[in-house]
Amino acid sequence: MYNILKQQLQYLPGVGPRKAMVLASEVNIKTVGELLLYFPYKYVDRSIIYKINQLNDKMPFVQLKGRITSFSEEGVGRSYRLEAEFSDQTGSIRLVWFQGVKYIKKKLKTNTDYILLGKPTLFNFSYTITHPEMEELSNPNREIEILGLHPVYHTTEKMKRTNISSKFLENLIVGLFKQIDLNTIDETIPSDIRSRYHLMPLAEAIFKTHLPTSMEDLPAAQYRHKFEELFFLQLGILSCVRRRSVKYAGFRFDRVGCFMSSFYREKLPFQLTGAQKRVMQEIRNDLFSGRQMNRLIQGDVGSGKTIIAVMTMLLAADNGFQSCLMAPTEILAEQHFNHVSSLLSNMGLNIALLTGAIKNSRRKTLYEQLKTGEIHIVIGTHALLEDTVSFKNLGCAIIDEQHRFGVEQRSKLWRKNQSPPHILVMTATPIPRTLAMTLYGDLDVSIIDELPPGRKPIQTHHVYENNMNSVYKLVFNQLSLKRQVYIVYPLIKESEKIDLQDLEQGFETFRSVFPNSIIGKIHGQMKEDEKNEIMQRFTSGEIQILLSTTVIEVGVNVPNASLMIIVNADRFGLSQLHQLRGRVGRGADQSYCVLVTKRKLSENTLKRMEVMTTTNDGFLIAEEDLRLRGPGDIEGTRQSGLFINIKYSNLAHDAEILEDARQAAGYLINKDPGHTSSQYLSTWNRLSQLRGETQDYSVIS
Ligand code: ADP
Ligand code: MG
Secondary structure, rough: OOHHHHEHHHOOOOOOOHHHHHHHHHOOOHHHHHOOOOOOEEEEOOOEEEEEHHHOOOOOOOOEEEEEEEEEEOHHHHOOOOEEEEOOOOOOEEEEEEOHHHHHHHHHHOOOOEEEEEEEEOOOOOEEEEEEEEEEEHHHHHHHOOOOOOEEEOHHHHHHHOOOOHHHHHHHOOOHHHHHOHHHHHEEEEEEEEHHOOOOHHHHHHHHHOOOOHHHHHHHHHHHHHHHHHHHHHHHHHHHHHHHHHHHOOOOOOOOOOOHHHHHHOOOOOOOHHHHHHHHHHHHHHHOOOOOOOEEEEEOOOOOOOHHHHHHHHHHHHOOOOEEEEEEOOHHHHHHHHHHHHHOOOOOOOEEEOOOOOOOOHHHHHHHHHHHHOOOEEEHHHHHOOOOOOOEEEEEEEOOHHHOOOHHHHHHHOOOOOOOOOOOEEOOOOOOOOHHHHHHHOOEEEOOOOOOOOOOOOOOEEHHHHHHHHHHHHHHHHHHHEEEEEEEOOOOOOOOOHHHHHHHHHHHHHHHOOOOOOOOEOOOOOOOHHHHHHHHHHOOOOOEEEEEOOHHHOOOOOEEEEEEEEEHHHOOHHHHHHHHOOOOOOOOOOOOOEEEOOOOOOOOHHHHHHHHHHOHHHHHHHHHHHHHHHHHEEEEEEHHHHOOOOOOOOOOOOOOHHHHHHHHHHHHHHHOOOOOOOHHHHHHHHHHHHHOOOOOOOOOO
16 A cells, blocks of 8 residues: 655655755655654744834844835945835835845735744834745735744754755645645554553644644643653563563572571671661562562662672572672772672682783683683673673672663673573662663662761862862861872863873872872873772872872772862762762761862852752752753763664653653553554554664654
């Protein structure tokens, strides 16, 4: 059957091959169906017509209705222009064209009614409109078409040069809707879900989005598009989860053996918090269930996630499996390795470190020992992901600071075994629920919402850079209490040498202000052993003041450090500031964070500083971050590997729609798990179609 929606654009009247090519290359629209999904980004209200005697020069664009009474050509060379007198019953104004005069002269006539759109400017007591948009009122219906709401479409420079203006697209779409039977646009969401969530039919929503009769039409139509987008996203995620659970059995860890029990009895250095106990129980339920675990642990900085990782790995060892812990930086991997090795010393467990810094010969031995199962626990960086790393029986893979990794990396760990290992991912950048449901929608979520006892909230101050003296005073105080200090400088890219100058200068300044203190510096361009040496000297307490770039951002744990100074804090996002601040406040004493900025700040930056000085709650900060920056910029969304580009919805504002969409998707999966019901066939078809075409989201099948 002929389907107009599949028709190539070049065959539409007025389009032709050249325009069709530009539409395809600029905005990826090739067919009529795709064009109908190219929605306006705003609307202009052309319902009001002013009289000439009502004009004032404060008015933005206005519409007038009248006739041209005379033309005249004025000036020569660059000041050459066409002028016309335009009148209605109440007065007259001047129209001016500098460009396209030949065309205008041919097109415009005297003694014909026009509706004009333009911006009036007052000059010598009379009004002029330059380059007005003119619509001839050739028949009585024309006026009705012109008045009312008009869509405005985004056009690129290249489109404009090819005469694809917003007006052109509007006319094209108006023409199409005259031809197309709306019934040819297939519905994608089944009727039971549509009625439950009061969704407008797709065809109607598409029509009303282009050509609303009033602003009241829009919310329901836009709601439908957002719901559609989020619904299919969730349907995709949840069907994946379902397929996974049917296809793969998980290793059953049903034994709490001597590793775990003797550790818990003899080595655990503190009492677990209530939240840690709860999360541990959730993990144990997963491991005992026989299903493969895919769990995300969200816990604010310092909430004690490491110990959860350690105990999970002990359960793996108790059940005869190997496990790995992957961290985003070498410093952190090394720190974890030292910490875990000392926690689990003399237990007969073989623990190894694998990072890019490990030399070749040692590496070869490591690979061998992982393959034979000699190593029980391996801790490392991305180096773990390399194909050369294989295990005897990897039972559990843990990723620390997940937000630093992409989905691709998570799935690489998955494939390390014939049967996938249990996966635990941990993040200290709390993510708002909406983002978690989308980015990590396939994971079960555990939340550690309690800090270990005795922690005092960090006091945060915002200081302008001309007031460094007060900062030095604070440094001096902390040093005299035998505490340590971090000073962090932003580095946009680790390779940018210019940024490093700030750090070098700061280093000189602090050396002259604190001549009797031991000051160290650390940045990404230093050699691994140099970095490690500096970190060790700071951890041991020898270095009192550490100047650094963001290499220390993630996970570093030096409880005696009590002051974090962030220079040029305006260059950091909220989540990153919160992460950095989390490097202090890890012991029982009062800790401080100072945000140093220049004086002139944008409103948005001031708001960020205010959020930081008023709260320590990572979840609140994450919500604010999402609101201030929009979801597109949040770390992790770009490499998320979602099969739909989120276009219509905004995860900061559409949380409710997302909840509904996920619920609806869950309902459909339960109702028709085998994809056998004819009622839902077109929805499943739509899903597989979307999966195939990641870039090209069109809701018409
Ligand atoms: P994060 O969640 O940021 O990774 P860590 O696991 O590094 O936090 O823990 C932060 C600090 O708190 C560490 O020094 C750790 O030993 C300590 N800690 C963790 N859990 C507890 C607890 N239940 N009681 C006391 N201290 C704890
Ligand atoms: Mg950590």
